[in-house]
Amino acid sequence: MLTIGTLSKKTGTKVQTIRYYEQIGLMPEPGRTEGGQRRYDNAQLDRLSFIRHSRQLGFSLDAIRELLDLSDHPNRPCHEADAIARRQLKQVEQRMARLEALRTELKRMVHECSGGRTADCKVLEVLRDHSECLTEHDEIGA
Amino acid sequence: MLTIGTLSKKTGTKVQTIRYYEQIGLMPEPGRTEGGQRRYDNAQLDRLSFIRHSRQLGFSLDAIRELLDLSDHPNRPCHEADAIARRQLKQVEQRMARLEALRTELKRMVHECSGGRTADCKVLEVLRDHSECLTEHDEIGA
DNA sequence: GCAAAACCTACACCAACTGTATCTTTTTCC
DNA sequence: GGAAAAAGATACAGTTGGTGTAGGTTTTGC
Incomplete structure (x- = not known):
């Protein structure tokens, strides 16, 4: 279980940016602790890495949304x-x-x-x- | 005496953008008609052309502000x-x-x-x- | 058990415009 | 001269992709 800070360090994404991605629906809502803090798993780490890498290649968030959607449906044509x-x-x-x-x-x-x-x-x-x-x-x- | 629409066409700047430049102090407040419409002279046309040309060369509005200031003081070193x-x-x-x-x-x-x-x-x-x-x-x- | 670090929400702000709504002025045409 | 259309006015929200701040809560480390 990863905290938002750990995710931030591992992907080079600011904490606020991760919350922002969640807000705009690019990242799923993660689980929470009793106290209400976000906790992530490796699938979410991978997803965020995918997003960051795509951003670094200059893809817009909209394009990334499409790419993630494609990535989620492996049987669709490429x-x-x-x-x-x-x-x-x-x-x-x-x-x-x-x-x-x-x-x-x-x-x-x-x-x-x-x-x-x-x-x-x-x-x-x-x-x-x-x-x-x-x-x-x-x-x-x- | 030029209307804002004429200025817009002559410089390839949207009308709203001209008003925006006025709002942020990049363009001076022009004269007005009795009815309250903006009227420009050639000096203002030149200034707007300068701004647009600089934008096209990728200068930020802040940099343009500096450049306009330099342009207004011809005796300062270059x-x-x-x-x-x-x-x-x-x-x-x-x-x-x-x-x-x-x-x-x-x-x-x-x-x-x-x-x-x-x-x-x-x-x-x-x-x-x-x-x-x-x-x-x-x-x-x- | 207490301080410090990390977290939370909510909101404002950045560049550099663009778009929308609603209303007034000016121009054009008959 | 008078109606209609074009152009102008203000004010404010939205765009993209985040960043910064305020004020409060939770978790961690010793």
């Missing part, structure tokens, strides 16, 4: 899990492409800054004047 | 703006490195999935078993 992973891969590649463009632009800004007054600072100039922009970057957030 | 851009560049490079690792892992997952039952789905297996993991990916969020 292509759904594969599709989720493929979707995720596509997203990651899109993000990388966008970041690559931003990196180019930022490098240019930094290299052109000669260290004078802000009045003729290239960094600010580039930000002020969109037409200086070499790349198309119309999506926000990374 | 190295602060340069430092902000360098910080941003470093962040972008870190994100790219992390995404690169995730991409490798996801590719591996997708390629190994043979399309059988979820019981022996490689995608789920990888997520279940952290020890299969080729990369170190302990930071979350991208």
